[in-house]
Every structure is written in C-alpha cells, then in structure tokens.
Amino acid sequence: MALRKNIEEFMAYVPLIKCVCSEAMTEEDWREIQDVVKQPALEREDVTVEKIKQFEFQKYFEEIEEITMRAEKKFSLAKKLKTMREEMKVFQLTLFPYKGKTFVLKAYDEVNAKLDDQIVTTLSLIHIWRCRRIERC
Numbered sequence: 001m002a003l004r005k006n007i008e009e010f011m012a013y014v015p016l017i018k019c020v021c022s023e024a025m026t027e028e029d030w031r032e033i034q035d036v037v038k039q040p041a042l043e044r045e046d047v048t049v050e051k052i053k054q055f056e057f058q059k060y061f062e063e064i065e066e067i068t069m070r071a072e073k074k075f076s077l078a079k080k081l082k083t084m085r086e087e088m089k090v091f092q093l094t095l096f097p098y099k100g101k102t103f104v105l106k107a108y109d110e111v112n113a114k115l116d117d118q119i120v121t122t123l124s125l126i127h128i129w130r131c132r133r134i135e136r137c
Contacts, residue, residue, distance in 0.1 A: 013049055016057055019068040020047055024075030029067055036063045077125055084118050 020033070030044050037060050042051070057064065091111050095103040105111075 010049065013052055013058070016052060016061055016064065017049070019061075019064050020044070020052070020057075022068050022072060024072040025068065026071060026074075029071040032067045033064055036060045036067070080121070080125065084121065087114065088118070 025044070034040050034042055037055055037057055039055050042055070052058075091107070091114065093111065094106040096106055098104040
C-alpha cells in the first residue's frame, strides 16, 4: 500500500518533471523558472523531486509549462533553420561559359526552387512567431 501511495504521489509530479527536464530548456528559460518559483540560487542540475516538493513547484505549474512550451517552440524553430542551412550546403553553383562573353549558372532551377521553398518556410515561421507575440500582449 505504501509503495502504491508513493507511486501515485510521484505521478502527480511527472508533468512538472517533464517540463523541467525538457531538452529545449536554455539558461535563459531556466532563469525565468527561477524567477517564477522565487529560487534564484537553484541550479537546474540540482533539481530533484524532493526539491520540487520542497519549493512547491506545483503551485507554479502553469507558468513553468508556458515557459517550457516557449522554449520548445524556439528549439524546434532553431532545428528547422539548421535543417534549412544543411539543405543548402549540398548545392554547388557552377558557371560555364556562354558564347564566350558571359557565364550561365548550372542547376539554377534546382537552387531557385529550394530557395523559394525556404523563403516560404521562413516567412511562415516569422508569421507564427509574430502571432504568438501578439497573443501574449
């Protein structure tokens, strides 16, 4: 019976633990959490379930969850931008002479199509980011 009680008590903290342990969390995000829970000296590496109970993180769950969601969105945007950069690295622009006076780009259509796709993606990411900032105001 005691084990079951301990497990049920621990399960209540799982969503909060997921937020605190998110890979998307940066130092900046952690400082926000420190401010929310009013524990400026608490380092992320030192957080345990006991400290979560002791400092009553559960009272601040909504704020912590919001910070984590923002961090995860920033993280996914950064990953997307990194992917876009990597996609462009495979393209090589080569010039070949044309009529002895000028040069023509080889594989222009492929590069142009990829750039068009990335421009659309970037604009949609910017739009999403701006809409979210407006919603918070």
